[in-house]
Amino acid sequence: MKPFVCQRLVWSACLTLSAALPFSAAVAQAPATPLVTKAAAGKWAIVLHGGAGVIERSSMTPERDRAYREGLAASVRAAAAVLDRNGSADDAVEAALRLFEDNPLFNAGKGAVFTAEGRNELDAAIMDGKTGKAGAVAGLTHTRNPISAARAVMDKSQNVMLVGAGAEQFAASVGIVQVDPSYFFTEPRWQGLVRQLKKEGRPIPQRPVGAPPEPAVPVAELETPDAHKWGTTGIVVRDRDGNIAAGTTTGGVQAKRFGRVGDSPIIGAGTYASNDSCAVSATGTGEFFIRLTVARTICALVQYRGMGLQAAADEVVQKQLVAIGGDGGMIAITPDGQLAWSFNTPGMFRARMVEGGTVQLGIYRDEP
Ligand code: ASP
Secondary structure (H helix, E strand, O other): OOHHHOOHHHHHHHHOOOOOOOHHHHHHHOOOOOOOOEOOOOOOEEEEEEEEEOOOHHHOOHHHHHHHHHHHHHHHHHHHHHHHOOOOHHHHHHHHHHHHHHOOOOOOOOOOOOOOOOOOOEEEEEEEOOOOOEEEEEEEOOEOOHHHHHHHHHHHOOOOEEEHHHHHHHHHHOOOOEOOHHHHOOHHHHHHHHHHHHHOOOOOOOOOOOOOOOOOOOOOOOOOOOOOEOOOEEEEEEOOOOOEEEEEEEOOOOOOOOOOOOOOOOEOOOEEEOOOOOEEEEEEOHHHHHHOOHHHHHHHHHHHHOOOHHHHHHHHHHHHHHHOOOOEEEEEEOOOOEEEEEEOOOEEEEEEEEOOOOOEEEEEOOOO
C-alpha cells in the first residue's frame, strides 16, 4: 500500500509511524492504534506542530505529503533523543525546532516566508515551565537558528524579548551562528510571495541579492494558488521529571510589512509554559492569537477553572477564536501528562509521542 492511498481508517495505521522505521516501511507494517492522550508518570511526552491552514489532500502531492510527515517525524525523533538521555524539556524543544528551522519545507529559519520587501524576518520564543523563565526574539534576518537565540535570551540575558539588529548583536556575542540573509532564500517561498503580490496588485521587490538564478519553469507548490496556510513550527514537551516547556519559531506571515510581528514570539499569545498549568505553542493568524492571549488563556482555564487540557484547548480554538474570526490551531501538554491539539482550519501538520510509544502523525482534519 502506498501512503497516499491511505483513507480515513487506514490513515490511523499510517499514524503509527515508528520513530525508528523509514516512512514507507512503517506505513506498510503499522497496526492501527488510537491517539494517545495521556503519558504515564515518569515518562516523557512530546506534541509538535508544523503549521495550520488550508492543507487538503487535493492540494498535496504524495511526495509532498510524505516529505512533510518525514519532517515532522524527524523533529519528534530529535526531541525524543534528548529526552531519552534524560535531557531537559528545554533542550528537547531547542533540538526539535532547530531541525524544523533547517528544513526548507517549514516556515521557520530556511524556508521562511518573505516580507513584502523580499526579506526573511524571523521570530521565535521558548518558555520553561519549571522556572517560568522565557526568551523571545523578533525580526531577525541573519540568525540561522532563531530558537537558539531565544534560548540564549532566556538563559544568558536579563531580558525576555529582544528584536532586530540588537537581538542579533546579542546572539552573535554569545556564539549563536549568523549567516548571510540569502541563506534563507527558497524558490517556492519566493514564488509564493510574487504570486500573492501580483494578485493583490502590489509592487514586486527585486529578487534578493545572493539568490540563485530564476528557474525557467515555476516550482511546484504545496498549496493551490489561493490557499491560505501557515507553516510555523512549535513544540511542547514534558521531560521525565515532569517539567514542561514550549517553543515556537516562524517566518511569520507572507508579505508582511512595517516590522509586523505575530503571536509566535509573544509570551502568553503564541507560546507559554508553566508547571502550574500547561505548555502551549500556537499557529495561525497571529493578530487574533495576540488579542486573545491564546496560549495563556488555555492555561488559565486549566489552572483556575480546573478544565481538562483538551476541553480548554477546544474552548479557546473552536469557540473564542472562531467568534472573532481567528483561524489556526495549537498543541499543548500538562505536567501530569495530558496531550492535546485543536485547530479550526482544514489541516494542521502535527505529531505526538509518549515514551515507549510510536510517533502519531496527522495533517488533514479527518485524521485522528
Ligand atoms: N502565527 C504566525 C504569525 O502570525 C504565523 C503562523 O502560525 O504561521 O506570525
